[in-house]
Amino acid sequence: MLSKMLGTYYGINAKEEFKINAFDAVRGDGWLYLISGPHGKEEEDLKELSSISQHLRGYGDQQVPVIMPSKDGNFITKWEGKQYCVLAVMEVERQQRQTKLGRKLAKFHERGRRVPFQIERTSRIGQWKGLWEKRLEQMERVWNGLLFQTPEDEFERMFIESFPYYMGLTENAIQYLVDTELDDEPLETDSGTVCHNRFTTHTWGGRYIVKNPFDWIFDHRSRDLAEWTRERYFRNNQTYDVELRQFFSEYQSIVPLSPFSWRLLYARLIFPLHYFDCIEDYYSTQEEQARKMLEEQLSKILRQSSENERFLAGFFQMSGAPINRINLPQLEWLYH
Secondary structure, three states, X not given: OHHHHHHHHHOOOOOEEEEEOOEEEEEEOOEEEEEEOOOOOOHHHHHHHHHHHHHHHHOOOOOOOEEXXXXXXXXXXXXXXXXXXXXXXXXXXXXXXXXXXXXXXXXXXHHHOOOOOOOOOOEOOOOHHHHHHHHHHHHHHHHHHXXXXXXXXXXXXXXXXXXXXXXXXXXXXXXXXXXXXXXXXXXXXXXXXXXXXXXXXXXXXXXXXXXXXXXXXXXXXXXXXXXHHHHXXXXXXXXXXXXXXXXXXXXXXXXXXXHHHHHHHHHHHHOOHHHHHHHHHHHOOOOHHHHHHHHHHHHHHHHOHHHHHHHHHHHHHHOOOOOOOOXXXXXXXXXX
């Protein structure tokens, strides 16, 4: 009984247990208490996330949960052999009308940019190049090991044949990123802010809006914009363009994107994250059904590679970026 744990360790009297998104939840006194494992985070990580959460709430964001310390002052509580964390958020149901997600994300980023202390444990600022190179090297090692043997299955055959193309794409992304950092001067709006691991239309939940601190990463705002764009494009590569333009227009009604932001965003879209995720997931799971699904996913990724090139070639146009005014460089080979 999780409500018993809340009573014992947190002094909270709440009874009704149910589910919200991925959380077990308990309702009481107009608050929702969301209970979760620490997701590999340590006490120090949670201390930093708690400070960020207090900052965002101080700027008026009531959909950001409080990370609750227990009676003994710790953010991680042991109960019946397991570790738990408790988040508390006011019980407010989502309105049915369409929310302007672009505007809301821009406001969230603007609040996050004003964090008045050094972020250390959750920061990814300036680390993309190193992280991309590391993933590329790891995958190249696996690929080299498979080159001179007969593929074990269809997935392996597709991986062996496709990797050189995606290695080239990754090198393009890294080069574009390096050129951006050399050529372009970041503006004040390019300072780090609270972002998400992978921001999508569904990140802030369904019936209740919950801005989950376990999902946060301190990074450049273009991270969230790129990941939202990527998810929309892959969810429906026929009709994403109207949504894309609207989202960027909403976002920029709060804060216009600098040339540096546009270029970082584009570098991140060139990086074939969907391909890396698919290959890495396949080799880290033994489950037959999951592997079958990932094989189908890889097959689809490869079939859509020229469609993806068209998407990259047209992205600046579709999102309403001022290409000529701020002289945004494009990938020449996409236009041949």
